[in-house]
Amino acid sequence: MNVTSSVREPLINGGKTWADITNDICRQVEGKPSKSWIIAFVISVLLLGVGVFCVMYTWFVGIGVWGLNKTVGWAWDITNFVWWVGIGHAGTLISAILLLFRQKWRTSINRAAEAMTIFAVLCAASFILLHMGRPWLGHWTLPLGNTYGSLWVNFYSPLVWDVFAISTYLTVSVVFWYIGLIPDLATIRDRATNKTSRLIYGIMSFGWNGAAKDWSRFEAVSLVLAGLSTPLVLSVHTIVSFDFATSIVPGWHTTIFPPYFVAGAIFSGFAMVLTLMLITRKVFKMEDYITLAHVESMNKVITLTGSIVGVAYITEFFIAWYSGVEYESYAFINRATGPYWWSYLTMMVCNVVSPQLFWIRSIRRSILATFILSIIVNIGMWFERFVIIVTSLHRDYVPSSWAYFSPTWFDIGDYANSFGLFFTLFLLFSKFLPVINMAEVKAILKSSGDVQTGQAEGKTTVSSDKSISSH
């Protein structure tokens, strides 16, 4: 019962029926893991193993094993943190904002994007802990009761705001993601052929029985959570940007940071979603669900946010000159022409130039080009944070303290750890949970204005308002 429109590309290809959808998506969960999954999983776990060694070593010996120094107090640690948080933005944006905007194409990717969000935020959180000199006291950043009475966190500190923002974001994301999983978990439970699966998925699906009342409550909750998440998309990276914007370091102290960081976050988040989805689509044979139309829509968002970021870079330069503040103007000249010119150049090419290629339709719709560019964008966004953090710090006010930062193996190893963690979690997720939201995809199988394939050749309008309004 595939339906299509003459003006709008179908959201799902391949003439799928509802049963096809269930079978296609559950296949991965119910079957034995594929060879490619096992290989990927082994690599991820090995990477995680190396990473865990590096992290443990860092933890036991001290963060002196990194390349930081008296002048550059943050480098890869906070770069990685901001980068992962940024990546974590796509999921919520897709599931909340696009939901509110009724973008139906989101249903094929929202599950994986949300999972990615959670894992990315976990990776980010790991860097919050790891970058501390005494991570075992990390809980002191929480306003916990204590016997000292007046000992409290510093509400002036953007790091405390970060703690609140990230933990709220993580909580809401996890809840939103899990609530969305319940109908699908019930489907798997119902299809389960062995007791263990039935028991586990049964517990996980909270006794979902598909009744109208269940659906009604489900949709109400989803809407409420979407409403809750929407401001978070904007607030989290705004607050992360406050870490820099509220400081006095030239190159950090910039009012443009909040919107520019949010745009950058969506930019990198979408790129990461694309990287993952293009692989998932191939490995799990989901080409019919994640179509070129999806890729193209994502690329359009990337072009938009990439352009916003580019404008922000140029605005920063203008303001540095226009403000007449010597330290700030030097900070920006130094960024572009100083010892770290190469990182600035990398950032500009990757973030400003490369997404502009998506103006070309053939590139926008090319899987290979998109895959490569999505990685380039994430490299660029990593360098953006590196440029902001390191080039601003390494030459600030007093020239006697100017210094150069170079990473050590442990900087790299601890970064690798987050990749290991991320991919291990993502692979576990893709094996044990449906990567595509079956319930929602079924709902968009046929959209308003669509006609059934083969029937409506040449017809421009056929009313078909029976489509299930999913929310």
Add this chain to the structure above:
Amino acid sequence: MSAPNVIINQSEKGIVRAMSKQNQTIYWRGYEELTNDLEFVKNSEEEFNLPSDEEKSSFSDRRDFLKTLGFSVAAVSLAACEAPVKHAIPFLNKPEEYDPGISNYYASTFFSGGDYSSILVKTREGRPIKIEGNKLSSVSGGGTSVKTQASVLGLYDNNRFKNPKKGSSNIDWAALDTEVKQGLEASKANGKTTFLISGSNISPSSNAAIAAFASSYGNVKYVQYDSYSAHGLLEASKDVSGNRVIPGYDFSKAKVVVSFGADFLGSWLSSTEYSRQFAKTRRVSPSNKEMSRLFVFESLMSITGANADYRTNIRPSEKGLVVASLYNEVAALLGTAPINTSPKSNRYIKQAAEQLVAHKGAGLVVDGSNDKNLQKLVLQLNQLLGNFGKTVSFANPALIKRGNDTDFNQFVDSLNGGQVGAVLFLDSNPVYDHPRGAEIKAGLSKADLSLSFAYAPDETAASSKFIAPNHYFLEAWGDAEPKKGHFSLIQPTISPIYKTRQAEESLLIWAGDKTTYYDFVKGYWKSNMYPKQQFGYGSFKDFWNYSLHDGVFEVNGVNPRQVGATSGDSTIVAATIPTVSIPEPAISFNLAGVEAEISELYKANATGYELVVYEKVGMGSGSQANNPWLQEFPDPVTRACWENYLLIPVSLAKELELKVTEGKTILVNLKAAGKTITIPALVQPGQNSGTVGLAIGYGRTETGKTGKDVGANAYPFIKSVNGNLQYSISGVSVEKNGGDHLVAHVQTHHTVMGRPVIQETTLDKYAKNAADGRYLPKITTVNGEEPASNFSLWFDNDLEASTNEMAKGPNKRPNHQWSMVVDLNTCFGCGACVIACQSENNVPVVGKQEVLNRREMHWIRIDRYYSSDMTKEKAKKETVGLIDMYDAMEIASDDPEVVFQPLMCQHCNNAPCETVCPVLATTHSSEGLNQMTYNRCIGTRYCANNCPYKVRRFNWFSYPENSKFDYNVNNNLGKMVLNPDVTVRARGVMEKCSMCIQRIQEGKLYAKKEGRRPADGEINTACAQACPTEAITFGDMSDKNSKLYKLLAEHKDGRAYTLLEEINTRPSVVYLTKIRNKA
């Protein structure tokens, strides 16, 4: 609980007791008591029926059970974990003067290689932990040097000799005495000479003990030498005045100073004393707009050159001619006969001559060379200018250098000739620190007896047959006479840690004298010093006790205590101390031969490279090379540490295509005097283009782990000319080796980039406008331009509490407002404050690799900036683009002006670090201090990032517990130097200057106990205390009578500025502009 309450309570109790006596109603405990039942009476004392003994043995009661349980749990858990063993030695009898937690100060003396300071040794719980300057000395006047400050650590050197030794095996003192005596007797019997070699020995008692030793054997020759010789000056003085002494210089009376390579603010002779004197002439204020003028002609860039008003770099080989040309210029102006040498005039020679003549009697010319002829010429020049008796004096000579190159050469010759029967090395290490060291090492095997008194391993001890380890000076008795008639005492501040013995005592024992050295010193003072005293001490006991207490006795000085005060068992009788003016001894000049020798030795048009062997301010002769504080002490000029390097001029760097970035440099082969070494090169702006420089004090081969094989030994390059050691060698070649090398720097960016971090002006401009050179940031508002400091995010009371406002009016801090003023004009950059702070605040040593990683931990640093040829004005005039301008600004000028700036935590009143800490580990105190709560710190380093001054230091590792940092705090002995008042910071926490909060608290508590407010000057920070020039003033800004307040009030509209005023952090540290006395 306050006292009145106690009284009331006691009286209440009394009332209660009285009442219960009045109502003596008897209550029965039961019917049995009333009836006096037998069973009851028997058990009436016990409340319960207790089990019989038999019953007791059969079961254990509840208490026993709990006891057993508790014990076994404790035993098991104790056995399960290895409890750390802590050694604590209780006092059976508490010494009278000792209280735990209270510091005791003992006056003593530091002397090493010409560096003299009268000191106070701070001891805690019986351990010396810190050296402070003794203000009662008119020589050092409370100032200290880097080496002085670091010397306390030498006591706790883990590598010290723990026993007397024969070869490499330990022996006991009795056995050593027998063998050494035999050896000495044999030397005498064989008709050979016994040599006693020492560094300059300024101790009268020690010299007397040596004389006693020498006379008892009769064949003893006592030879003194200096690792950095002043033989030339001593011989010149001898020719001129008849006495082989260093002339007494008084820089404080000099209005014009001309120095020819004499680094009198750094390493030349008594530089602590000279810095102090010189600083007096550099203190400029609205009420004193006069300042001395310093001309320096030198080859390398020394601290003195860096502080010069006019500096010229000259070739070492032309120096004699430059001095002669100054002489001739002066002679021409004065109308006296010139000397006949080939003319070699130089930039600023004419100005210097004019200035000297204009300030006759208030000028001073000094020369740092070891050339007798040149020194003679310089002395005559001073004579010509009428400076004798004013700025130069033979009536008040310095006695800190006594080495004789000629005698020492004779010793080496006779050692090699096999005429030496025995040789004893006291406080000397010539195998290492003399150019003929290798010969001495070889020759020592020819001597029948060789013995070193070294307290720690050194090259000479390693080549000697016996080691009779001396006490460290903090364990010893002794005295010193750095200047004629200025005596100071050395007293032990701890009992000897190891089985060491005072060298002089050993000598006395071998001479058959059983007097302890303490008695010897005391006896010497009784017969020699006591008769000279004019203070009215009634008995020697008083004289001795007070001299020991004060540390100094100055024959013509002023009694430090009020004469007439009662003391001990006799009253000091008021004595009129006559103001003694010692007449200048007759001096006679005979320049015969001087012209000819200068003409022969110095050439005007030399080519090729010349090597200058120089002494570093921190490392000195290398005798303290195993001291990690000194190894990590960054050289004030190069800002590099942990090794020596070949200083090369900018022109040579261009030739070698060398650009040093982040300490990365190349290795070069230095060929000189037939020797070749491979050494890293470092570019030194301002260095003469034909000169390369190499520091002594490195390349030790026999010392502890810290100092061993660090850098290269420069001593072998020193050349002997006519028995004089010459520290410049011509015919040197420098070639690329091909290898790369990393030199650890604490500062790798050398220019100030035109930023108002340094604000400076010249004296003329200052005289017209006190605020000249100041940067006054303004912000444009609708009402016009307003000072940037008028704007704040913060509440008004904070605004008013800030520094600038403070100088103008009363502040809002309830109690104190601690603050500091740093005078950039009297800070010469010596760095004594850096080590004083390290010692006071338990700052860890991190080692070369960590300095390379830019993670040194010093809480105070002295930034050094070179001027650049590019300035903003120049860029504007020549329309240079911004990018090009900044590029050019990064490059130091080839002949730069230099400025030093001590930078510690600025204790901002609007501290950027405080707002960003998530856990409130760094907060502001009600006394204006920015304080770190180490316990609370979780180590996000956000504060360090947000500190515009970059003064915060992070503990990247656990330095005391990580074997990679095997310096003093990693062994039990080295840990004893730690100040118990200051936390040893854990890994992962941020630390920084606390303005010595422990000293502030201590001072406040003392005052509180006495029911008063702390007096001004009672509390002082370690850096301010150590500073020989008093460039740092610490005090309470809310005390209007404080020196600090007055200083600020005087300079508030003039020289006073805070760093980065435009970002409105409102620091508590105020700088005074740098002023140069130049046209």
